[in-house]
Amino acid sequence: MLLVRCPWCGTRDEIEFRYGGQAGLTYPVDPEELSDEEWADYLFMRDNPKGPFRERWFHTAGCRRWFNAIRDTATHRFVATYRLDEEPPT
Amino acid sequence: MTADVRARSPLADRVAELATIGGELVPFLAQVDLRVDPAYAGLAPYPLPLEPDTAVDDGRRAALWLGPDEWLILGPPGGGAEIVGELEGAFASIDRSVVDVSANRVAIELNGPGRFDLLAHLCPLDLDPRVWTARRCAQTLLGRAQVILQERTDATGILVRPSFTDYLVDLLLAVHGAVGGVGA
């Protein structure tokens, strides 16, 4: 049961959140311009690093805000959480 | 407010059971969901808390922080339309959403110093008085029910969806039955 630091509510139990997958995938400006391969890449392909990973999380049972996180996929530990409009901490 | 004889509050038939655990139903509490950019919060006719998970309560109106751009405004039973009116008026020229949600949640008050022990059996939040002070509120879980808790010095307010009320009361009774004494 991870402790997750929501940038607004502070630390709460993992059960209050929903994992949102990889962060930084921006919806393409003009999907019509993309080939099927490029579109499938956006739809289905995700990075899978062992180590720090930029993720999105949703505080579903709390303030219902989406936020970003950097989390180590090998140790499960959160390195940082930050708001969508903030820069990731160095 | 004149009594609305056609209105029924959820939990009206479980008031006696609630009393055994130090709980009280607050029927028809007025509740309005306000969503507006926090930069304009100062335009409200009463203070809106900007600090997460806090509430401002002057006895007539309570404003609970639900999110950076969302508040739940509470008022006396039947006062939903009045609250909607005063908020629509205050934010007339601003992008906002003002929705009467008075029937969307049921209000229960838990009384007595034993209530924190009871809540600790159901709620993962830290409810120690050093952090859970009289101005605190939070969206969280009681068992499997999503709720809003608001601390009020001598009572803790619980707001829960009507469809979950039977489950929540059954759960409170079951835990209370197993561990005993609330409100002592």
Next chain:
Amino acid sequence: MTGRRVDVGGAWIDRSRPIGFTFEGRELTGFEGDTLASALLANGVDVVCRSPILGRPRGIVSAGVEESSAFVQLSEPWFEPIVAVTMVNLVDGLVATGRPGVGVLPIDPLPTKPTVHRHAHVEFLVVGSGEGWHPTVGEAVQRGDRVLLVEREPRFAAASPDGVTVLTNATALGLYDDGYAVVDERGPERDTLWHVRAGRVILATGAHERPIAFADDDRPGVMLAGAVARYIRDFGVLPGQRAVIFTTNDSTREVAQTLTDAGAEIPFVADVRLGWAVAGTEGETHVEVVHLVGPQGERRAVEADLVAVSGGCNPAAQLFRAIGGGLRYDEPLATYVPDESGPDWLEVVGAAAGIGLPPCAAYWYTPAEDLSTHFVDLQRDQTVQDVLDAVGRGLRSVEHVKRATYIGTAIDQGRTSGVLTAEIVNAALGWELGAQGPTNARPPYVPVPFSVLAGMDRGPTLLDPKRTTPIHAAHVERGAVFENVGQWLRPRYFPEFEEDMESAVARECLALRTAAGVLDASTLGKIEVVGPDAAVFLDRMYTNRMSNLAVGSIRYGFMLGLDGMVFDDGVAMRLADDRYLVTTTTGGAAAVLDRFEEWLQTEWPELRVFCTSVTEQWAVVAVGGPGARDIVASLGTDVDLAAEALPWMTWRAGTVAGVPCRVCRVSFHGELSYELHVSSWHGRHVWDAVVAAGAVPYGTEAMHVLRAEKGYVIVGQETDGTVTPDDLGMGWIVNPAKGDFVGKRSLVRTDPLRMDRKQLVALLPHDPAALVVEGAQLVGSADLPKPPVPMLGHVTSSYRSTILGRTFALAMLKDGRAMHGGTVWAASNGATIACEVASAVVYDAEDRRRDG
């Protein structure tokens, strides 16, 4: 002679409070404070059970959680399928019988002790009452930190320190991320499972003595030396009269003193550091003779009834290891101690860290020709020979040896066998001491019943909350039979006069199509979408255009996933230029609201729109049928219900039955229909009025039939996440002139454009009374060829239609629209049913009935 109670010692027992218990049918007595183990020893019981595989007599080996030999089943005053006798606190009326190997559950469920779960937040959690935490905890208490100490035994080792909350009979089952600990506090009346979130955790769990292996080392009377001393000191029980001590270290000096003070004799001390060892034991069911071997190989036999063995001490580091901490071999101590790894919030102190343990010779078993009774893991009946055999077969890793021999997999989790096995393997491979350590540790630290983990989450109301509408009590009063729809409990049908479901549904459907029916549709998800960009936002989320919907109008739409597959459906009602009420499926409400927020917050924060859930703000009473207008009018209303004033897919606000109401002309069954949206406080009042006016209540089963007759899909029934709007014959719902919306790009990927996709059709069985099975596969012939049978599709819904007087089904069939008029066979239970393929709308295809 075997064990007996003595006058010395007994710090934990109260000799003035006798307790009666039964073991193997014998009525015995102990004292309050005894464990079942100490009470059995006091009564001279030596054989507790038989070993699981070889059936050898087994007695008590230890005084704690490391017990690997003596197991019982309890039947009174509560049932426990299998438990070590050292782990049972003696209570009046306890009934126990020896239990070898595996516990057995009774056929009929037995009542279990109630368990509650409780959360606790502390700055410090101390596990165990071993040494080493006092300074840290003292400072913490000074600072006002919250400190919780949990001790597995009934007593705390020292005086309870001030300012610290102490739980006894409380076992930490495991440590998890970020200082999360689960603690099982066992009480006489109930158990409490604590969920502790600690800032820092200190492990003071002490150390467990380990044995040395020798021939017939499993004979009752062979015990761990420290346990022998403990039985005397804490329980006033002398486990034997003449003891041989077998040791690798100095800790047994104190044991010897304790034995002598209690009146026992010590005929021999076999110290491996002086070259002496115990080679084996003899005796019927109990040790009677101990065979010794000396440094020059000389042999000696000694009469004794007790062998007190100390092979060394292993730090109890299981909780540390299970959260990722590692071990390193300590040469002087001849054991494994926690290394510097593990989470930064966790500290190991005292004996658990290896501090204060006696220096020890590294000695694992007495060498011999025959190693086949040198038991290493008593609970698995595995010997030194079994370990060597595994290595001989080519296994090198202790993890593999564990799986091959099962050593370490029993209830004691290898506490006495782990280090022994690892070092036997290391030596057999010619590797150095400590080359590989004992196999990994996993939670729970001790066995825990499922009923404890379940806590209050059990039973019809608490395991899985059943959500109910404000009208629920009326359904119960009416005798409705309910079904689970997602988290909700909804009336499935309303049987009258002992009708079965088929009759009730037939009656309800007929009433709706020929007179008037009423459905509680309050469970529908509802979301208010408000703001200048509300229209733009909904255009992007739905397949159709919502921005050109007039105020007062309603439009049915689909939401797709990014992959172009149908995700949810619902109607949007335009309340004002900048305000919509959107409905969703009952099960999809939360998912749709979450997805709205996801797109708004993460992709389009510039859009000026807010969403608010109002699912339970509104009750929905859906009145339908040719008589619906009359029914609603009879309630009293200021809304003009005529078809011209209130056309299909429009709504008006007004008063109905004396309460504010939105009257919506929406129909899910094709008949004239008025959905009455009222405050959920008024739901019951309006429902009662409608029923009193003569509308027949109908449930979800009838609703399913009625919508299927019109070919209306149910998301999640006809769709399964792989179905596009065109597959359903609903290509019209995708507005081609609109800009981008979620899923649009995916509709022109090659897969959605395939020619042989499954498409929605109706199936009319050639035999109009034959009911096809939902989920049946569709095949191309009456007789099934040999597998693999080509499958053409599947049946998604199947019903008896009262209005048509025949059965019909909806199905997804490859190239279905081109197959109209053809025949397919629905296969299930070894038989096939021939069906004509038809358009999905089997009733009122021209929609003539919807205006009444």
